[in-house]
Amino acid sequence: MSDVGRFLAMGGYARFVWPAYALWAAVIAGNVWGAWRALDRARTRALRRLAARAHDAPDRSSS
């Protein structure tokens, strides 16, 4: 068996080791994406609120 082949086989435990690492990568990717998405959504909503307030500003006294 080639070196790469032996590495991938993980001494016969490949079907446990590789899914574990795949899950780990998925959880990290999911966390990174989730955090970025939360910030992005919060920014959009904050900008929208600011725009709405700026729009209303001429009609009412500034807070």
Place this chain on the structure above:
Amino acid sequence: MNGAGASVVSPGQAALVLISRELRLAWRRWGQSLHPVAFFLMVTTLFPLALSPESAQLRSVAAGVVWVGALLSSLLALETLFRADLDDGTLEQVVLSGQPLAALMLAKTLAHWLVSGLPLVAATPVALGALAVPAVAFGPIMLGILLGTGVLSFLGGIGAALTLGTRRGSVLLSLLILPMAMPVLIFGARAADLAVRGEPAGGGLLLLTAMLVLTVTLAPLATAAAVRICLE
């Protein structure tokens, strides 16, 4: 509004007034107090039907079945702890009364334990008999259930207060309480299992007593804080 009225009645007297009120109300609606008991009996009798009628096998799972049944019934009973008082405004009055809220929460939970826990303890021999447990084991197991329902009432009070007024509060309540109830389940069921097998269960019962003392002293503080959070 902490006027002269608040200083006339001592916290102890206020607590007693609250307890007697709870007991009187429960007596008027005694049918409602029986719902958790009926649930308990139904759950415990489901297991022989699902497993086998063979006595030896039933006896081996009896401790666990009875304790899980008691736990689930206690969860069911917790829904009534605050709901009526929240709906008719009594809870707000209790909070505004100027008495130390933790003492009043202790009183309320104590009354709830008396109303919901004692009938469960009384029903335990029926469940145990159905599961082929020898009569000598009844005493220690009933004592364990008594102590355990106490711990669950006080822990559950915190959860009930936290979920006051939330939608689908009962499902959420179970999710919140169950992790914290696991030590009670572990120790209680172990003590009951020892009793079923005729071995001394004193150690487990002492542990349950210790847990009860811990929860009775600390839980009302958290319950009072939770009630304040949800009402303000």
Place this chain on the structure above:
Amino acid sequence: MNWTWFHRLASPPHFYRIAGQLLPWFAIPAALLLLAGIYGGLVLAPPDYQQGDAYRIIYIHAPSAWLSLLCYTVMATAAFVGLVWRIKLAHAVAAATAPIGASFTALALATGSLWGRPMWGTWWEWDARLTSELILLFLYLGYMALRSAFDDLTRADRASALLAVVGVVNVPIIHFSVYWWNSLHQGTTVFKAQPSIPPSMLLPLLMCLLGSTLLYGALLCVRVRAEVLERERQASWLAGLVK
């Protein structure tokens, strides 16, 4: 003792700026350490005497379990600070930490299960550690469920903070009871680390542990910024910072 640094950190606009500056200092070392640690663990470290190559799961299982506990500690501490000193930013930290901690707890359970299958022969073992992790997952889920049950953000903050504090008081009791229960019913078949782990095995593990901690810091920087933006509804400083 000069506490101004603490008060300034608790100020949302200040924190928002600092979090943005700190992010690369967390993220880049985290990525480097994790990649190096995983490479060391998968490729460079020798196979274990007893477990062959299956032990390599430890390089992701141990850091996940570590993070699950670290996150709960941070969450409960932040909740306590938020409750007692009424600092909104503390509640934001707790809220941001919960999903991170929950996901790594689930990962610890899954990787523990995958590790346990070749070692113990079954997909699930009521091992004391796995059972405690499972209960920890329930605690996280309860926190997040309670938080989402309230419409009012302040009430959600305070109620879930109280739950976190009550939970953290219970954690030692739960842990002790589960260990006691487990030791009664089965001989402990928990994987015990060899008394002297060769450095080639230990070093990647330490890198993964440190890298995971820094990853959590990086994720916090991003998520707490998002929480701050959600909470500062009326603030005028938003106009300057949000682009």
